[in-house]
Amino acid sequence: MPVRLGLRENAQQFTPLVIVNAFVGGTVWSLLQLLLATKSFTLTQIGTVAAVYPAVWGLGQLLTDPLADRLCKKDPLFWSMLLQGAVLLAMLFTSSYPAFLALAALLGAGTALVYPTFLTAVAEYTPATQRGHLPLLARCGLCHRRAADGTVSSGIPRPPHDPVYVKSRCFDPFPFPAATEAQQAEIHKLAEQLDSHRKRQQAQHPTLTLTDLYNVVEKLRAGLPLTAKEQVTHENGLAAVVLELHKQLDAAVAAAYDWAPTLPDAELLTRLVQLNQQRAAEEAAGTVRYLRPAYQAKSVSSEQLAMSNEQ
Structure with a gap:
């Protein structure tokens, strides 16, 4: 083994x-x-x-x-x-x-x-269940990271197309959806399909990198023409499949928020900020929506967790 x-x-x-x-x-x-x-x-x-x-x-x-x-x-x-x-x-x-x-x-x-x-x-x-939680893979997570990472700790400006994941700026303040168990299962299934697809294509084509693959995915999303090298990456990584899986994941995450999947980035960011403020007010009042209660809320009784998750 x-x-x-x-x-x-x-x-x-x-x-x-x-x-x-x-x-x-x-x-x-x-x-x-x-x-x-x-x-x-x-x-x-x-x-x-x-x-x-x-x-x-x-x-x-x-x-x-x-x-x-x-x-x-x-x-x-x-x-x-x-x-x-x-x-x-x-x-x-x-x-x-x-x-x-x-x-x-x-x-x-x-x-x-x-x-x-x-x-x-x-x-x-x-495993995907132990990584940064799956809505961060979707468009709302990318939009939030881009806004949060206008500058890094050194104060050096970063271009909007090149976000960097910084936990204290991206993960900690991110307001995750209050998803139902069915919605969580759907998001998890799509994320696993995406992860399995990328690993399978990289195993079949050892020179394929995620950076090259996602550069092609973004060109496909924008409807831009591909170079000869990018066409090879497209074929080796099945970039159209990656794009389709991301679209399905975006839609599933949007449904968990009860939002339209086609919201403009500016509106999406506004709603995330508003939801962040709502979550902060809830936590100040004693309601905490734990992402992984078994690890985050070991001292909280099951009755308290049930009441917190229902609110």
């Missing part, structure tokens, strides 16, 4: 990897400069070595990010973290400046492979 690198079921396997990776990052940023200073390097040399690591890390992710969509997750994690450990050990016994530059570059390459692979491992192996 294959080992599944999930969150809850395999925390004993996944958590140590996260801890080790955090240790590597903390060691590099806090102790590398001190190590170089003890080996009598100049400030310029220390700064250069310290800069090579994040430079290779950042640029390397331009290559490793699409690879993480296609490779087996366990192998890149194992070898990249083994590389990180070997580099850190080698740094203790190295005194040559060129050698430190090479080791810093190798450390950056290992880290560049670790981070995208962690993210895709979480996305791929975590």
Whole structure:
């Protein structure tokens, strides 16, 4: 039976990897400069070595990010973290400046492979019921993310077509619908179909990435012509099927809100903000609509939960 690198079921396997990776990052940023200073390097040399690591890390992710969509997750994690450990050990016994530059570059390459692979491992192996809740996959979730992510924490403006998921801005304030069990089941079924379709097409076509696939999906949605390369992506990923599944998911989520599925984005966002304010008033009055009561409301009695969900 294959080992599944999930969150809850395999925390004993996944958590140590996260801890080790955090240790590597903390060691590099806090102790590398001190190590170089003890080996009598100049400030310029220390700064250069310290800069090579994040430079290779950042640029390397331009290559490793699409690879993480296609490779087996366990192998890149194992070898990249083994590389990180070997580099850190080698740094203790190295005194040559060129050698430190090479080791810093190798450390950056290992880290560049670790981070995208962690993210895709979480996305791929975590069941849909344990992910960010499914309405966020629909158009209302995308509209909310675009509005919430006009700027990121650094204050750098972001284009509206390139939203970034930030939990405190996107998930925490998002007002989920008070869906019936039948509506929840329908949304769950469509989300699973979408997830299974994408995984199946990527397994059949290892070079297919979700980024390329969704660029084509957005062109199909807008009725724009495809390039020759995009046509190949369209055929390999069956992008029209992805678009149709998203339309069905949008309609199912809209029905859970009791809204029309064709609302303009501005009206959709206005309603989400109004619903957020309504939910905040409900919670101030003691009514909390838990998404996963078994995990979020362990101290709340079943009678209280029933009363809360009925309101």
